[in-house]
Amino acid sequence: MTTAEPRSVKIVRHDASVPKAMKQSDEADVVELKGAAKTRQAISDAARELFAHEEYANASVRNIASKAGADPALVIRYFGSKEQLFLETVQFEGFFELAMAGPLEGLGERIVSALLSDQRDAGFSAYRAMMRASGSEVIRRRLLEAIHEMFVEPLAPRLKGPDAALRARLVAAQLAGLIDGIAILEDAELAATDRKRLSEVYGAALQGLIQP
Amino acid sequence: MTTAEPRSVKIVRHDASVPKAMKQSDEADVVELKGAAKTRQAISDAARELFAHEEYANASVRNIASKAGADPALVIRYFGSKEQLFLETVQFEGFFELAMAGPLEGLGERIVSALLSDQRDAGFSAYRAMMRASGSEVIRRRLLEAIHEMFVEPLAPRLKGPDAALRARLVAAQLAGLIDGIAILEDAELAATDRKRLSEVYGAALQGLIQP
DNA sequence: GAAGCATGTCAACACTGTTGACATATGTGG
DNA sequence: CCACATATGTCAACAGTGTTGACATGCTTC
Numbered sequence: 001m002t003t004a005e006p007r008s009v010k011i012v013r014h015d016a017s018v019p020k021a022m023k024q025s026d027e028a029d030v031v032e033l034k035g036a037a038k039t040r041q042a043i044s045d046a047a048r049e050l051f052a053h054e055e056y057a058n059a060s061v062r063n064i065a066s067k068a069g070a071d072p073a074l075v076i077r078y079f080g081s082k083e084q085l086f087l088e089t090v091q092f093e094g095f096f097e098l099a100m101a102g103p104l105e106g107l108g109e110r111i112v113s114a115l116l117s118d119q120r121d122a123g124f125s126a127y128r129a130m131m132r133a134s135g136s137e138v139i140r141r142r143l144l145e146a147i148h149e150m151f152v153e154p155l156a157p158r159l160k161g162p163d164a165a166l167r168a169r170l171v172a173a174q175l176a177g178l179i180d181g182i183a184i185l186e187d188a189e190l191a192a193t194d195r196k197r198l199s200e201v202y203g204a205a206l207q208g209l210i211q212p
Numbered sequence: 213m214t215t216a217e218p219r220s221v222k223i224v225r226h227d228a229s230v231p232k233a234m235k236q237s238d239e240a241d242v243v244e245l246k247g248a249a250k251t252r253q254a255i256s257d258a259a260r261e262l263f264a265h266e267e268y269a270n271a272s273v274r275n276i277a278s279k280a281g282a283d284p285a286l287v288i289r290y291f292g293s294k295e296q297l298f299l300e301t302v303q304f305e306g307f308f309e310l311a312m313a314g315p316l317e318g319l320g321e322r323i324v325s326a327l328l329s330d331q332r333d334a335g336f337s338a339y340r341a342m343m344r345a346s347g348s349e350v351i352r353r354r355l356l357e358a359i360h361e362m363f364v365e366p367l368a369p370r371l372k373g374p375d376a377a378l379r380a381r382l383v384a385a386q387l388a389g390l391i392d393g394i395a396i397l398e399d400a401e402l403a404a405t406d407r408k409r410l411s412e413v414y415g416a417a418l419q420g421l422i423q424p
Numbered sequence: 425g426a427a428g429c430a431t432g433t434c435a436a437c438a439c440t441g442t443t444g445a446c447a448t449a450t451g452t453g454g
Numbered sequence: 455c456c457a458c459a460t461a462t463g464t465c466a467a468c469a470g471t472g473t474t475g476a477c478a479t480g481c482t483t484c
Binding site: 054055056057058131132133134135140143144147163165166167169170172173174175176177178180181184185186187189190193197198201202204205206208209212 | 352359385392410
């Protein structure tokens, strides 16, 4: 993002070097990591936390390193670049499978409800972080992929009627708009609104795309 | 955004100093600006252009200054900070008044159509820039205000039925989701979709919020 | 012409991501 | 057990960033 490179071209110099000491101990579930593997893990944890709470630009490699008790140079050695560190640590987990699973009837409301109810903080902060960092080509693409994988691909084949693929994509767009308001712009009114009513109202509009 | 301050607190040190030479010549429409006013204008123009095409973080004060043929220190002197320069230059113009004006019937489709058809590039890039820079508290708030002023306030009083204010806010959210896809994430499929069909389909979902 | 202020220039500060050279630990083959 | 190789960690430096304060120049007004 910064230095010594021509502004628009991005060259990845060396790949993220996974420490050799890193092997899955087949035994314990909670592995006591040693040496480099432990350091890498510490960096990863620190990065996840900082990227969730700070802006991309403000979560500095030096901050991450210090929080992990490691040297900034190690961060780059292990992950290649700050951008790759971001990509490896900030991710969506399986997110809407549950809500997605049910019948088409009432799906709109169920999705919105799932979005609001649970502790979706992890997903929210991932979306927020990627959205704000979407000036980076790779991150932008990654977010776009995630949207397609999570919504469009599972949904499109199930929709009946014309423009199924388009409508599936627009379902995702409509949801994105809601997350924008709640998680990125932190609209106080939106946050204060009764979840159930919000699910009903916005879910109904979603349903209009699902079953026109 | 950067230096010498404790990370979270933001102190504005000196106000943007408007050059004294700046007076509206009451005569000509296109005023030939002189001295400082001209410089300020040049900086403003350069900033507008760079913020539209580059990310906030990548549009450096030094770049802006050099594009304007001025010294970086002058940029700060005139605008107070990079953040304030952003706020003063990146703005929405009157945007949806036209589409908003008509009857409630078919309003959803008209709004989407207005969003897509014209050259809305200026508005798109303003939204994109502010969204990506929304890690800054002031910028986040400004964007939120703009959304309320442009959509919620004009729309809410016109909506009939329950939850009018909420529904107006959700209309804005739904639109934001579409702009996300087109202008920020640059979804190729979305961009390739026939505008008319898109207006119809998404507009119908919007209409479900406008007239449930 | 001199004082005063507007405007412009410059070098420096503390920060950023990233790199390359070095030091140390760790493990392996003889 | 030593020697060697490699994995891991440390450090200083580079070019870039936003911002500041000290200085130089210009223009106005007494």
